[in-house]
Amino acid sequence: MTLKALSSFKGQENKGCLSLVPTPIGNLGDITYRALETLKEADLIAAEDTRNTQRLLNYFEIKTPQISFHEHNTQERIPQLIAKMQAGAKIAQVSDAGMPSISDPGHELVVACIEADIPVVALPGANAALTGLIASGICPQPFLFYGFLARKNKEQQAELTKLNRQTATMLFYEAPHRLKKTLKNMESVFGSERQITLCRELTKRYEEYIRGTVAEVLAWAETSEIRGEFVMIVQGNPHPEELAETSPALELSFVEQVNLLMEQENLKPNAAIKQVAKNNNVKRQVVYNEFHKIEQ
Known part of the structure; x- marks a missing residue:
């Protein structure tokens, strides 16, 4: 098979392109000049939630029209977006916060663009997992980004059991109403002494880091009001040979x-x-x- 190098830079292709644009995870000041320029120059913005993205666009006085693109309409939207780009449209894709495709919509559209020889441009920007990792105090590399664990208790325990052999630092996302259950399962599987950092409301007014052992952090969670989205940074298994x-x-x-x-x-x-x-x-x-x- 002959591979084709497809340029992502302006002026190299006549057809349209897809730009993956990270948005702030909280603090609007974290958006980049390039992201603003891309959103302004796009013909259309494919947004996970158009209402949420509209607040961002209004703040920066951006008039580009939007179309919804989320997990429930992916199959319907992808052919429409591909057709627009093949006709020359420049489309910017955004999720509600952070990087598209990272626990958010985007991956399927990228694959479809690659198959259609449409250039894909990825912009660097905010990401909650990496932001939490570098301030966690836990070894930043190597790391494994896992995202959300299974919601059902038995499935989550099975996932954690397989991950217990992992020596790299592990990065998870978790919703506030599931935090205590997940911590209890981690204590059950990983043990009470594993180091963990909870990162809450990153870049926002009430940003917090809760650092300690799994047992200590679980005790905090059981006596605290749990609000906001969490990034969980968990130490890898320091003694995998004991398994x-x-x-x-x-x-x-x-x-x-x-x-x-x-x-x-x-x-x-x-x-x-x-x-x-x-x-x-x-x-x-x-x-x-x-x-x-x-x-x-």
Whole structure:
């Protein structure tokens, strides 16, 4: 296959282009001159929430028209936007805050543009995860950006169990109403002594950093009024060698692992549950609840 280098710079292509424009995560002063220029020169702005973006445009006196582009209308909008760019339109895509495509709409449109040989221009700008990381006090590299964990309790515990072998610093996003549940699951899986920093309302008036062990931060969350969106910076596992050796069985669900031990080693349910908890470095109660279908 012959690869084609596609220029993103002005004047290199006759057709339109897609510009990915980061917007402030709180403080409007963080927008760049280039972002403002791009939004002004665009023929159309594809916005996650046109009402939210309109407030930004009004503040900077930008008159460019908008079209909604979010997770619920992606399949409808992409062909429309591609057709406009193929006809020469310059489209700027924005999410409500931060970088497009990072836990926000954008990726599918980028893929469609690449397939249609339409130039894609990425502008640098605000990102909540990296902003929180560099001020967290936790080793900034290597890091793994994970975004949002699963909402359902069992699925989240399974995700964290796999991540417990990760030695790199881990970056998560979390909503205020799910914060305590996620911290409890992290304590259950990662242990109470793992270092963590909560970053709340970054760049805004009530910006806060809560630093400590998982147990300390959980105690703070249980006695505080939880408001605002959070970035969670979590230390990687400093002692991965203490975990059980990786085996294909660990890729199975806890229920499947328990049943496998009962079948292969003739263990009783409680003994198998205890062994699965040890193999996965989680509390016995986590495995017990899943095996007996007890929702927390």
